[in-house]
Amino acid sequence: MFKKILIANRSEIAVRVIRACREMGIKSVAVYSDADRESRHISMADEAVCIGPGPSKLSYLDQEAVLTAAQMTGADAIHPGYGFLSENADFAEACAKRGIVFIGPPPEASRKLGFKSAGKAVAIAANVPVVPGTQGDVEAGVDIARVAADIGYPVLIKASAGGGGKGMRVVRQASELKPQLEAAAAEAKAAFGDGSVFIEKLLERPRHVEIQIAADKHGEVVAFPERDCTVQRRHQKLVEESPSPALTPDIRRDMQAAAVRLAKSAGYQNVGTVEFLYQDGKFYFIEVNARLQVEHPVTEAVAGVDLMELMIRIAAGERLPFGQERASEIRCHAIEHRINAEDPDNNFMPCPGRIEELELPGGAGVRVDTHAYPGYTIPSYYDSMIAKLIVSAADRPTALRRALRALGELKVRGVKTTAGLHAKIVAHPVFMAGDFDTHFIEKTKLLDKEDAHG
Amino acid sequence: MDTEHIRAVLTWMKTTDLVEAVYKKSGVGFALSTTDAPAAIAGAGMPASRFVPVASENVGVFQWAEPGKARRAEEGVEVAAGDALAVIVSGSGAAKRVKAPCAGRIAKIFADAGEAVEYGRPLFLLEPRP
Numbered sequence: 341m342f343k344k345i346l347i348a349n350r351s352e353i354a355v356r357v358i359r360a361c362r363e364m365g366i367k368s369v370a371v372y373s374d375a376d377r378e379s380r381h382i383s384m385a386d387e388a389v390c391i392g393p394g395p396s397k398l399s400y401l402d403q404e405a406v407l408t409a410a411q412m413t414g415a416d417a418i419h420p421g422y423g424f425l426s427e428n429a430d431f432a433e434a435c436a437k438r439g440i441v442f443i444g445p446p447p448e449a450s451r452k453l454g455f456k457s458a459g460k461a462v463a464i465a466a467n468v469p470v471v472p473g474t475q476g477d478v479e480a481g482v483d484i485a486r487v488a489a490d491i492g493y494p495v496l497i498k499a500s501a502g503g504g505g506k507g508m509r510v511v512r513q514a515s516e517l518k519p520q521l522e523a524a525a526a527e528a529k530a531a532f533g534d535g536s537v538f539i540e541k542l543l544e545r546p547r548h549v550e551i552q553i554a555a556d557k558h559g560e561v562v563a564f565p566e567r568d569c570t571v572q573r574r575h576q577k578l579v580e581e582s583p584s585p586a587l588t589p590d591i592r593r594d595m596q597a598a599a600v601r602l603a604k605s606a607g608y609q610n611v612g613t614v615e616f617l618y619q620d621g622k623f624y625f626i627e628v629n630a631r632l633q634v635e636h637p638v639t640e641a642v643a644g645v646d647l648m649e650l651m652i653r654i655a656a657g658e659r660l661p662f663g664q665e666r667a668s669e670i671r672c673h674a675i676e677h678r679i680n681a682e683d684p685d686n687n688f689m690p691c692p693g694r695i696e697e698l699e700l701p702g703g704a705g706v707r708v709d710t711h712a713y714p715g716y717t718i719p720s721y722y723d724s725m726i727a728k729l730i731v732s733a734a735d736r737p738t739a740l741r742r743a744l745r746a747l748g749e750l751k752v753r754g755v756k757t758t759a760g761l762h763a764k765i766v767a768h769p770v771f772m773a774g775d776f777d778t779h780f781i782e783k784t785k786l787l788d789k790e791d792a793h794g
Numbered sequence: 795m796d797t798e799h800i801r802a803v804l805t806w807m808k809t810t811d812l813v814e815a816v817y818k819k820s821g822v823g824f825a826l827s828t829t830d831a832p833a834a835i836a837g838a839g840m841p842a843s844r845f846v847p848v849a850s851e852n853v854g855v856f857q858w859a860e861p862g863k864a865r866r867a868e869e870g871v872e873v874a875a876g877d878a879l880a881v882i883v884s885g886s887g888a889a890k891r892v893k894a895p896c897a898g899r900i901a902k903i904f905a906d907a908g909e910a911v912e913y914g915r916p917l918f919l920l921e922p923r924p
Contacts, residue, residue, distance in 0.1 A: 374913065374914060375811075389853060389912045390853075390912040390913045390914050390915075391853050391912070391913055392853075392913045393913070399913075404884050404885065404886060404888070405852070405853045405884075405913070407884075407885045407886070408853045408854050408884045408885035408886075409853050409912070410885075411885040412853070412854075412855070412885070412910040438885060689806070691809065691810075692809075692810040692811060692812075693809045693810050693811070717811055719811060720810045720811060720812050755809075
């Protein structure tokens with residue numbers, strides 16, 4: 341086992357890693373930027389090294405500074421947390437070159453799965469369903485009407501070079517296909533200088549459902565119960581729960597088996613998440629997150645496991661302590677709320693600043709992961725998440741009531757937070773019923789101002 | 795550009811720890827800075843120092859000079875602006891120079907060869923030449 345782990349991250353995830361280190365009897369080294377001098381992870385760690393000024397490019401993303409700090413303090417492993425260097429295969433390689441273990445997947449595996457297009461090819465090869473569509477760009481001379489009919493309407497035309505909705509067209513019937521394809525290609529050509537487009541099936545009511553996996557260095561892979569992260573705003577997850585209110589045991593088993601197949605065929609090691617879209621009883625692979633995600637505590641509660649400890653043990657070469665049967669156990673229902681210092685009434689503008697007062701919820705089935713404390717000043721350089729609230733209970737209705745109770749106990753003064761929005765979501769009849777898709781926030785008009793005269 | 799918009803930015807800035815904000819789009823924009831932050835530090839009851847501190851801008855091992863070069867920095871020695879006072883050697887072996895920010899006399903040295911230093915670690919105090 342490692343003797344000393346350097347945590348190349350900040351905020352609540354650095355606190356999370358340090359807690360695991362303490363429980364495992366491993367010494368911890370915190371690194372921090374000039375703007376993070378007040379953060380709680382610094383005082384919790386055994387040692388701390390300031391690695392640069394506020395902007396993350398000059399501190400948390402400065403590979404040389406992080407590696408030098410590890411060498412100077414004699415750390416034998418680096419935990420990257422999420423974000424920053426966590427999915428950087430070059431960094432994982434640089435760690436190995438200096439004889440330091442990177443606690444995460446091997447660089448080859450994250451390269452294979454890291455990019456969306458690359459991951460899709462691995463998925464197809466592993467017989468994991470993907471969103472139906474053309475394999476690559478639409479080429480001249482192809483019977484496009486037949487291709488689209490095979491995919492099944494409605495379809496989405498997307499620019500290969502682009503993003504941001506440019507060159508994107510929804511086609512609902514065959515007669516619209518040709519003109520829309522030409523329009524999309526022209527728009528893509530104008531916007532990106534490249535007119536190539538591809539066609540994909542349009543999922544109109546998808547849920548975002550993901551499978552947490554753990555793979556040791558001896559070829560064993562297990563898949564945990566799914567997390568449902570359907571409630572999103574602009575592709576940012578807001579609420580995550582497990583198990584999903586939409587999945588049946590059969591679909592769950594199929595999804596877990598697909599995730600294990602994918603991990604095995606890519607030679608994946610350590611923990612990771614296989615993300616799917618789910619609609620009408622079918623699931624489609626979207627991407628792999630080669631890291632321990634923000635929402636991992638949901639699975640920790642539901643499966644009764646410590647994923648952080650597991651991750652460290654796997655990196656140290658230990659075997660998985662249990663098999664698939666144990667990993668599949670569903671012990672409760674859990675929900676996570678990401679509490680951000682943002683103003684939901686003002687287009688979610690970040691609200692850095694001083695937290696004058698902070699009261700955290702507690703009691704049965706309540707967990708709060710945070711680096712904040714009363715008097716803490718949220719720096720303006722980083723993301724605005726200040727805490728994660730995770731509640732668990734025997735079943736979904738009880739978990740929802742508990743979530744409302746815990747959100748009510750949370751008091752933050754000095755900065756605006758998204759806690760009130762979370763309460764609105766949990767109390768919404770559509771959320772309670774469990775039948776919703778990734779457009780939940782827009783469809784329920786939850787963000788519309790109650791007072792139109794404002 | 796509407797000054798009402800700038801007012802909104804300024805109001806928001808005052809709620810943060812930002813002391814400067816610059817916005818530019820298509821060649822036009824604005825730069826704002828608050829007076830609060832420097833005032834808060836200056837008002838802490840400390841008289842202004844006549845010394846200029848030199849802190850480490852890197853993480854690494856402090857050495858007096860690159861291998862094969864002579865030590866330059868001694869307490870009491872006069873240096874010119876830009877002179878290399880020491881180097882910080884990172885884990886990869888790359889050495890970054892610690893340069894004198896102004897001409898003057900080295901009044902105090904806080905580090906010694908072989909010492910591991912972090913970002914922001916005070917290394918020297920310079921007394922600027924009047």
